[in-house]
Amino acid sequence: MTTDLLDSVLLQTDFPGLELFASGKVRDVYRLGSDHLLFVATDRISAFDYVLATGIPQKGRVLTQISLFWFDFLRDVVPNHLITAGTNQYPAEVRQFANQLRGRSMLVQRAEMFPVECVVRGYLSGSGWKEYKANGNVCGNKLPSGLRESEQLPEPIFTPATKAATGHDENISFEQMTRLVDPQDARQLRDLSLAIYSKAAALAREKGIIIADTKFEFGRTAAGITLADEVLTPDSSRFWPADKYSPGMAQQSFDKQYVRDFLEEIRWNKLPPAPALPAEVARKTSEKYVEAYRQLTGRELDV
Ligand code: Q0T
DSSP: OOGGGGOOOOOSOOOTTOEEEEEOSSEEEEEETTTEEEEEEOSOOEETTEEOSSOOTTHHHHHHHHHHHHHHHTTTTOOBSEEEOOGGGSOHHHHTTHHHHTTTEEEEEOOEEOSEEEEEEEEOOHHHHHHHHHHSEETTEEOOTTOOTTOEEEEEEEOOEEOOSSSOOEEOOHHHHHHHSOHHHHHHHHHHHHHHHHHHHHHHHHTTEEEEEEEEEEEEETTEEEEESOOSOTTTEEEEEGGGOOSSSOOOOTTTHHHHHHHHHTTOOSOSSOOOOOHHHHHHHHHHHHHHHHHHHSSOOOO
């Protein structure tokens, strides 16, 4: 393929006249009036907690279109904040930027957000594995002894976390969650999170992808408790290729493996400034994201 020359990577958004609402490592969110937000997924990539100097072609489109796929797949399970991703339907003040927004943005309903990250784990990895090794529990969920790293749990567990303004989210128990969120809402958030994970993870597994764990964010809208943010993407979840699954060790991630391997190889000290990636690493990583989209959805990415 020789489309590389046509690829353009979006690292920073710049929409004169729009008001920035929030900016994350990867996404920029703009405020549209009092009721709506415009989510824009850039091609930025983070690794070891830092945004790298090099963007990944198509990454923002892949993440956006994976979320759109899940919002539709989950429509009978939970209302979501999506209004439209069709740039033709965007309000005039943003439609002027349609060429930058197409395929990588969503117009969403503003919600009253719950101040917790709703994490579901089907497999033992990351901070869940750390906590299990230390005390045999994960966020107050008692687990059988003798589980190995990356092992599938007897059933998926709900492991909420607080949203740290800066630094890392802190795992909390369900009991601690009920001090931050009305207990009746907390039970609903837990039950919804588990139902969403189960339905989505089953579909992904049929397509050869293990969703080891994932983080949801919910808010309240006129429709009730509403699924917000991005959903079930490689940035909010651990995606593992099922054909390479091998419990008892850390698993290779579907998407970021070339990036992590490169950063380990150059022995980056994991302090800023984050290095740039060789073109080959960026290109192969882009292919992994696009492949994840194809494999999961059976569709071609809209570019
Ligand atoms: C939010 C009101 O903006 C965020 O991350 C940016 C990188 C996270 N965040 C989202 C909201 C949402 C959503 N989603 C919504 N529908 N309504 N606020 C707040 N923080």
